[in-house]
Amino acid sequence: MLSIPVHYFLILGAILFGLGVVGVITRRNAIVIFMSIELMLNAVNLTFLAFSNYLNNVEGHIFVFMIMVVAAAEVAVGLAIIVAIFRLRETVHVDDIRLLKW
């Protein structure tokens, strides 16, 4: 038996998720916003694994595996989009890219 309470991991996950949200809202560089999203995905992974250990259930691990697959796909497509925007506009500052905003 390890001597770490499960809720420590949940709190760590909450802190990391909050940091990711702060990054998405305050940063204006599209690539850094992407990195903050990765931070949030990892916080969710940590929470999944903590509950998986608590419930002694393998499904949490399967979910984490799927989240990793989706994150990899998202990064590949997202960075391709950012590169395309940079080739078009020569900027990745999200305040300059607002064609689809109201």
Added chain:
Amino acid sequence: MALESILFWLFAMLAVGGGVGVVVHPNPVKSALFLVVTFFALAGEYVLLMAHFVAIVHIAVYAGAIMVLFLFVIMLLNVQEESRLAGVWGFMRYFSVVLFVALFVQLGYFGYQGFFGAENVPLVRETEIGTVEQIGTALFSQYVLPFEIASILLLTAMIGALYLSKQKLGLGEPARAARVKEALHEKEEAH
């Protein structure tokens, strides 16, 4: 204090410190390097949670593949440091703090309370469910369809990324070539 607790606090502090670095550092390259620190610390936490398979895959996929992709794109694009960190809406900085506290209370405090009220606080236990063998058995028996769909998703993403990067965008190639030539000429003259 047991060794596991010391490791937990060490990795937790590294993860949070790296996360703060990602969010506050104005240079995107250094943000990415802070993110690598966070990923390694999180892999340590996964090992403490007896999730060995996920820890290894996490290092291979995130710290290996995804971070290389990030650094590659940052250096390819020659991204400048952010001069307008807060963006057009200055109040977003304060709003984000409010949102952080709200999210933290929602996710962290209530999760804490749910377990804190219990008679005996549940501890992380030693299980076999995180081993490669267990995950493999689950993945190739009960969850074989999601596994195959994941492979299709990855293929689609790969084709999409290729399509996006092969497109001709913005200035036509001749104009771009002329501009590159001009820039080189200027550089030569400067020397």
